[in-house]
Amino acid sequence: GLGPWSNICQETTLADVPEAPTVAVEEASITAVAMEVHWLEPACRGAPIDAYALEQRRAPDGAWEEVYLGTALRDVIKHLHPSTSYDFRVRARNAIGFGEWSEPCSGETQPWEVDARLRPENLLADADSIDLLGTFDSNDAERDADCLCRLETSCDKQTWDKVAEVTGQEVRDILGNLNRYFRLVIRHPDGMERTSKLL
Numbered sequence: 001g002l003g004p005w006s007n008i009c010q011e012t013t014l015a016d017v018p019e020a021p022t023v024a025v026e027e028a029s030i031t032a033v034a035m036e037v038h039w040l041e042p043a044c045r046g047a048p049i050d051a052y053a054l055e056q057r058r059a060p061d062g063a064w065e066e067v068y069l070g071t072a073l074r075d076v077i078k079h080l081h082p083s084t085s086y087d088f089r090v091r092a093r094n095a096i097g098f099g100e101w102s103e104p105c106s107g108e109t110q111p112w113e114v115d116a117r118l119r120p121e122n123l124l125a126d127a128d129s130i131d132l133l134g135t136f137d138s139n140d141a142e143r144d145a146d147c148l149c150r151l152e153t154s155c156d157k158q159t160w161d162k163v164a165e166v167t168g169q170e171v172r173d174i175l176g177n178l179n180r181y182f183r184l185v186i187r188h189p190d191g192m193e194r195t196s197k198l199l
Helices: none
Strands: 022-026 035-040 051-058 065-070 074-077 085-093 105-108 114-123 129-138 148-154 161-167 170-176 181-187 193-195
Touching: 022 085, 022 105, 035 051, 035 085, 035 105, 051 074, 065 074, 114 181, 114 193, 129 148, 129 181, 148 170, 161 170
Parallel strands: none
Antiparallel strands: 022 035, 035 074, 051 065, 051 085, 085 105, 114 129, 129 170, 148 161, 148 181, 181 193
């Protein structure tokens, strides 16, 4: 007859951390201060993915910092700096833990653009002085208030002298000697400068 039953053999598949996602920058989303990063859902390896962590750094060797933790497959990264390259990486998490980081992707923000305006407010009564007002707006509006707004004058367009400077979006001063050139210079906190047309 038949002998005794063998021991039960059961195959089990152990869950593991997720694989690394694939990440990319949405080129059409890039502005001077923001860009959108998206990634593909990787293999979960036996346990559902419950979160993604996104980190960024200034390329090529800045410190990584977390900028997003959640369940979406994309995020708009804000408060970036103009004309700056950034690296991004993503990793997925399930009940077992975080998986490996993705290969980094990179994107560069658009240049800083400024609309600088310099105009006379009043010709004073003696006709030898002018009341000048300089203002500006830029595509980095959140840092406009931290820019230096400088009024300069020159007699030869080569050597320029500072006559007034403030932190903010407006500078005003009364200047004598109308047989001179005037310009407005805007300096970004990152060190970039833009100049208005000459007056």
